[in-house]
Amino acid sequence: MSELSSIKYYSDAINLKDLEALEARLQQMLQQEIKSVADLEEWLEGERKLREEIEEAMYGHQIDFYRDTTDAVMRDIFLHDQTAVQPMLIKYLAEFDKKLLDSSFHEQLDDKKYGLMLKVRRTKAELFREENIPLTVREQELVTKYNEIMGSLSIEWDGETKPYSFVEGQLDSPDQVIRERAWRALAAARLRVKPQMDELMNELVSLRHKMAVNAGFDNYRDYMFTMKNREYSIQDCYDFHDSVEKHVIPAWDRLAGIMQTSLGIASYRPWDKGPCLMQGAPFQTVTELMDGVDQMLGMTDPYFQERFRHMRENALLDLEVRQGKAPGGFLEFLPATQNAFIFCNFSPSFFALIALIHEMGHAVNAYLQYEAGEGIQEHQLRAEVAELYSHGLELLLLDKLHIFYTDDKECRNAQREELSRAFTMLIGPVAGDLFQHWLYTNPDHTPEERDEKYLELEKRFTYHPVDITGLESEVASRWTGVTHYFGYPFYNIEYSMSMVGALQLLQIYREDPARATSLYKQGAGADPNQSIADIYRDTGIEFDFTDRCLVKTSKFVMGLINELQ
Template structure:
């Protein structure tokens, strides 16, 4: 693996120090803007995450109401966030120029030690649009049919058709996921049970607890710790499975590679095993959803997530390529470009008539654009690898799991391509690979709905 310290030394310019400070100040300002965002709901002031959660409501009128309120909230803060983004783009452009680059995009490829080229990313953008979006349109048509709507509107594109939460108590969640993991490989469930017995899980919700979830390796002990603020939901089920993918990866690294004083977790690799774990358990959701139609709905939702993780980060990446190679763009041009890109990808099957302007400004809600520039495409790349894992698993479950464990324990100092190869998949964004995955997704969709 390339040395990140060398990159930092290569890119260091003293004149950029105050610019980095200013960049952090703008990032903090964005957090304050979004953190203070509230919306009135039925006469009561509600935090923004509550309103967003209503986009999954089974009642279409509730989803539409939530959608309009979210867009109205974005419009309220748009002048401030436009000014903030304008300043960030110019500031980052200057950082790049000071370091000897033509634009911030080129600068970030060096800063992130990318093992692939800018052209590779553009090819990936095009190949997904050509070969993955048709499969997404097919799944979206299934959702449209299940919803019983004539027009698939923006507030329908978020709806989940699962009527009930998959569990009531956190202990039930852990029991069920342990069983799912055990049916895939005994080692997977052994790690979860070990973590539960040794206080390495903090999953329940409680007053004052920080939102979100994460998995962290503990290098001295070789353990991993999973933190989350879960309430009963399909998302929480998927999130625990996802974090257990990271945990298994961490345990295998510790057991095979020994204590690691310092290394960089590359998202292209780490997310392969978390997304991969989700898909390896796709055929076991019936442990939480025993009724056939609910089971199929859960599988469809996991597929929706897989599609979203393919084209969502990818479209965000393309948006940032455009922003930073056109640093003199206006706020209006930025919104228009964002709508254009979303319509090419996730919103391709959606009737967006009359909402072009609202959709165009929705970049406001993506914190990556502000706080983690160019940290997006890695998720799409790892999901492409995870789909190959699922393809292998459907052909030969035992062999696919052994490859998963081998890759998850591989030396992280290798190239990304070498680690993927040990996992039995390719780190490849060529048209032939993306086309094969598009055809495979069509087959999975057909199998679930047959």
């Protein structure tokens, strides 16, 4: 574990093992009398604090398990939360929603402060079905199994057994032989567990379809759009998919041509897509990574640096690669103590650096919201907003990459790679979104049909300029390594929408860095009860993913890339 693992980083103020005591507190909240608007507001505040205590303990237990999926004690605690606490919590939260909405005083609540919360809770109340509780429990068991499988995945590399995440870092190598060997080794590792992944996804699709039908929907896609209270339609998403294909893919193809010429290769293959123009990883140890990011944040804004140092000093970062650690990276809110925890499992690489900056953007957003006095409530967690500030921080730090890449040419390559990543975040998540539309509107599909659809979409979007001859089966099974498809369904297109916004912020930064940074902080700390469009406007940009905006965005990014030649 981390050198800071001995420090308790979350609050266990409530004992989740004592189900009787937990239910007594929930029951007490449910029975509290409400005789006025003031009583209702007091009840809402008490409910929020109780939920924060429970959620912080559950989030802490989840992080503990993800940090070491082989630890039987941590696994049992996490599974207890999912199989015993979560069903009870779902039931009582539904009762709380009913109590709120049945109160005649809820109509007298200030709409500016409570309007979004009431809208979300009405939706939850309308969609709640008691028969879906055991399905939700089973869903979480399957997601846990996915993380266990991926956490235990290892690869023989140069005579040693290495974690899957370590070999991912080798894709950055300037040596094409090493990159190809790493790409093929990762693909082979995924294919080893493919039968298990097919079983998991088959059951997840079936469970989720049943949840949707129980709630009166034809399919899980339509159910999730309603559950998420999205401020745009399914057709808007399809239009966005088409716009990306029409306006961004041609630019992506041109960028691939530039990369192919720079690499001096006859064919642009999957292992040539990454940041392989740079001469090795930008750091070797986690300490070097944290020291460098600390410096980059300090050069951008003192507040960013202060928050990072607070997290570092309080064991709120786990950035090391370890066997048994769950894959990927995320930020988890710790609402009771008003903190945030960053989890990353990436070996020394360009992506590991960017992933930490990305998650730190989420952290800055969280701390600014805490300081604004709102806390962070479930109804406010809209990914289209959250991802704006994670992508946004990546781009605000674009001109500080020289901290890690001291050679001028290397720095330009790193900056170009980050701009290339902007394209991938416009393209890949759109393909992932389309994949999920298909998964859940065709719930009776076979594993073979699933692979075929994924390959079709990868060739149409992410791999459009890439030669995958002879690698079709490996590409077709890449979905098994994407945690979002298993644990976070329909959390994909938000990455693309928010990247369009972040690139608008970069345009402001290019003209006036101080103004862009100020707008970033203003938006990240803005009232979260506003519409997404209003929060974007507070950040000085527009929530716009139309043809017009994508044409402008693609030209802007290609212009910057051309400057770096």
